[in-house]
Amino acid sequence: MTTTLSVLIVDDDPALLQALPQALRLRMGGVTVETADSAAAALERIAAEDYDAIVTDIKMPGMDGLALLAEIRTRRPDTPTLIITGHGENELVVRALRGGACDFIQKPIDRGYFVAALYRAIRAHTLNRKVKERQVALESCAEELERLVQKLERPPRAVPGKAES
Amino acid sequence: MPETAAEERQTTVADPGAAMTAEHRLRAHVERLERRLQKRDEQRRAMLHIMADLSEFNKRLANQRKAMLHILADYEQDRRRLARQTERLDNSRRALLHILQDSHMDKLRLEASRKAMIHIMGDLRETTAEMQRRERELRDKQEQLVQAGKLATLGELTTGVAHELNNPLNNIGLFVGNAVDLIELAGTEKGHIVRELYHAMQQVRKATEIISHLRTFGRAAPVSREAISLRQVIERALSLMREQLRLREIAVTVDLGPEEPVVLGNAIQLEQVFINLLTNARDAVAESPRKAVRIAGSARSGVVEVALTDTGHGIPSGLEQRIFDPFFTTKEVGKGTGLGLSITYGIIKEHGGTISVVSPPGAGATFLIELPLAPAETEETSP
Numbered sequence: 001m002t003t004t005l006s007v008l009i010v011d012d013d014p015a016l017l018q019a020l021p022q023a024l025r026l027r028m029g030g031v032t033v034e035t036a037d038s039a040a041a042a043l044e045r046i047a048a049e050d051y052d053a054i055v056t057d058i059k060m061p062g063m064d065g066l067a068l069l070a071e072i073r074t075r076r077p078d079t080p081t082l083i084i085t086g087h088g089e090n091e092l093v094v095r096a097l098r099g100g101a102c103d104f105i106q107k108p109i110d111r112g113y114f115v116a117a118l119y120r121a122i123r124a125h126t127l128n129r130k131v132k133e134r135q136v137a138l139e140s141c142a143e144e145l146e147r148l149v150q151k152l153e154r155p156p157r158a159v160p161g162k163a164e165s
Numbered sequence: 166m167p168e169t170a171a172e173e174r175q176t177t178v179a180d181p182g183a184a185m186t187a188e189h190r191l192r193a194h195v196e197r198l199e200r201r202l203q204k205r206d207e208q209r210r211a212m213l214h215i216m217a218d219l220s221e222f223n224k225r226l227a228n229q230r231k232a233m234l235h236i237l238a239d240y241e242q243d244r245r246r247l248a249r250q251t252e253r254l255d256n257s258r259r260a261l262l263h264i265l266q267d268s269h270m271d272k273l274r275l276e277a278s279r280k281a282m283i284h285i286m287g288d289l290r291e292t293t294a295e296m297q298r299r300e301r302e303l304r305d306k307q308e309q310l311v312q313a314g315k316l317a318t319l320g321e322l323t324t325g326v327a328h329e330l331n332n333p334l335n336n337i338g339l340f341v342g343n344a345v346d347l348i349e350l351a352g353t354e355k356g357h358i359v360r361e362l363y364h365a366m367q368q369v370r371k372a373t374e375i376i377s378h379l380r381t382f383g384r385a386a387p388v389s390r391e392a393i394s395l396r397q398v399i400e401r402a403l404s405l406m407r408e409q410l411r412l413r414e415i416a417v418t419v420d421l422g423p424e425e426p427v428v429l430g431n432a433i434q435l436e437q438v439f440i441n442l443l444t445n446a447r448d449a450v451a452e453s454p455r456k457a458v459r460i461a462g463s464a465r466s467g468v469v470e471v472a473l474t475d476t477g478h479g480i481p482s483g484l485e486q487r488i489f490d491p492f493f494t495t496k497e498v499g500k501g502t503g504l505g506l507s508i509t510y511g512i513i514k515e516h517g518g519t520i521s522v523v524s525p526p527g528a529g530a531t532f533l534i535e536l537p538l539a540p541a542e543t544e545e546t547s548p
Binding site: 013015016018019020022023026027059060061062086087107111 | 327332333361364
């Protein structure tokens with residue numbers, strides 16, 4: 001990954017918005033971390049920028065993490081979204097995973113686990129993108145090939161004299 | 166005598182010689198007669214005197230008779246009056262007799278009643294003793310109930326508090342982890358590390374506050390009375406509820422005016438009152454389009470009045486009285502114990518105050534609490 005990664009963290013706790021970005025900066029070299037203290041603020045940021053990953057808390061006043069996840073899925077279907085949950089909120093975790101979250105992180109957050117999960121998500125996302133790019137490239141190659149094949153198939157009829165000479 | 170006169174006449178006739186004697190004898194006879202006559206006349210006169218006297222006497226008698234008749238008439242009248250009185254008296258006597266009879270019956274009945282009364286008194290004394298025992302039991306039970314209610318409130322709070330504790334703990338872990346990373350990353354500035362640790366300390370303080378608050382709240386402390394600031398009580402209750410209210414987007418406004426109302430009471434108990442009311446308000450506004458709770462207070466002449474108003478569904482009319490009954494709840498099974506308001510009522514009453522509820526149709530409920538203010542001298546010494 002040569003380009004710098006950008007991550008958006010959404011949580012209503014200002015202390016967490018201080019601690020978690022710092023942890024990511026320390027553990028993931030060259031990462032850009034942005035924060036939003038509400039789902040509404042997060043949606044504004046998402047509209048402006050295409051993040052490599054979004055991390056959001058579930059329990060927030062107003063629009064909660066699950067609703068935000070649904071919004072992200074429609075606006076940025078490719079961006080991997082991770083969910084932060086409290087301990088023992090299994091039901092919420094299942095709902096988040098069904099709603100399209102690519103992973104979940106339980107509080108209290110284990111930084112090693114968190115960074116690994118984030119990398120995994122981003123890698124999956126990049127690989128996905130690469131797969132798509134390759135697919136597009138392959139498709140264009142296939143088209144090219146098809147055109148070539150068509151070109152090769154045409155000459156015998158178009159220039160019969162030449163073939164005989 | 167006439168015989169002798171006749172005899173003399175015969176002799177005279179028979180014997181002329183004898184006429185001289187006869188004449189003599191006659192004269193004597195006449196004299197005798199005249200004497201007799203005289204005597205008779207005297208007698209007659211005496212008789213006349215007597216007759217006159219008698220007539221006089223008779224007249225007097227007649228007068229007396231007349232007077233007597235008058236007296237008799239009077240007497241007759243008196244007699245008649247007396248008879249009437251007698252009759253009346255007789256009637257009275259009879260009536261009295263009746264009354265006496267009745268009174269005797271009454272006395273008998275009274276006696277019976279008295280005896281019954283004595284029995285009842287005996288029973289009553291036993292009942293009173295029983296009542297006192299029951300009352301003591303009730304008071305014990307009530308104390309247990311208050312503790313149970315406190316624990317129930319605590320249980321309700323636990324979910325919110327667990328969430329609240331989880332956050333600072335999580336943040337502490339992150340800050341400390343960052344500090345560790347910074348230290349391992351040789352050559353980092355000391356200031357950076359200190360900053361992370363400082364943040365961690367702040368979070369530790371936050372968690373400690375929550376824990377210590379919970380501990381004092383749950384303790385079965387002896388119910389002491391001291392001067393306490395109502396504002397502080399409300400603030401502390403809100404601090405336990407804040408996370409829950411915030412997550413549900415319930416706006417809370419507190420307006421206690423410029424005064425600093427101080428009441429004589431138990432801080433923990435009063436805090437429980439507001440936690441209970443806030444919990445109810447929280448559940449009441451769950452489905453409302455506008456979610457708000459307003460606590461307004463004002464002090465006047467020895468009393469502080471606090472109104473807690475929510476924008477919830479209100480209380481169905483007819484239930485305003487029942488909601489303070491123990492175990493009465495309109496919440497779903499398993500959602501409420503039905504103890505909150507009954508304990509709240511008990512606490513307010515114990516503090517010499519009153520609590521009531523008004524819930525106009527179509528609007529939220531308002532709980533009105535009135536508490537006596539602490540006397541002025543304690544007010545000055547309180548913090």
